[in-house]
Amino acid sequence: MQETNQTNSDLYEIPPDQxxxxxxKKIVAGICGILLGGLGxxxxxxxxxxxxxxxxxxTLITPWFTCGFGAIVMGIIxxxxxxxxxxxxxxxxxETYILNSKGWF
Structure with missing residues (x-):
């Protein structure tokens, strides 16, 4: 029996329009993440x-308690x-963010 190392992405073809x-979406989300990342x-x-x-x-609530540390962390994320x-x-x-809906990193 032969073992294959194919992933799910090798088993199907993604349509060009998708x-x-x-x-x-990648471009817009990436730019928004870099410029407005702390606001999500x-x-x-x-x-x-x-x-x-x-x-x-x-970002908006924790500055009252953490002197802005929460907003800085969210901005870095x-x-x-x-x-x-x-x-x-x-x-x-x-595959990662649209098909599998990975919400964080």
């Missing part, structure tokens, strides 16, 4: 409402996620 849509705009854009609300609440979005291939972005 890859084009993933590319445009990139999460809302990708349809991740709960993670977006968590980021907004931490947004920056990292924006960079991750932009460095992934369109196919990887589609």
């Amino acid at each position: 890859l084009k849509n993933a590319h445009s 705009v990139h999460k809302f854009y990708l349809g991740y409402i709960t993670p977006g609300i968590i980021m907004v609440l931490i 947004g920056l990292i996620e924006g960079i991750l979005y932009l460095t992934k291939s369109d196919k990887d972005f589609y």
Whole structure:
């Protein structure tokens, strides 16, 4: 019996229109993550409402208690996620964030 190392992405072909849509979403979400990451705009854009609300609440509410530390952390997370979005291939972005709905990193 022969063992194969195929992943799910090797078993099906992603339609070109979905890859084009993933590319445009990747660019917009990446830029929003880098510029407005602390507010979770990139999460809302990708349809991740709960993670977006968590980021907004931490950014807007925790400065009262942590002297802005929560907002800084959310900004860094947004920056990292924006960079991750932009460095992934369109196919990887589609599989990870659109098809599998991975909400964080």
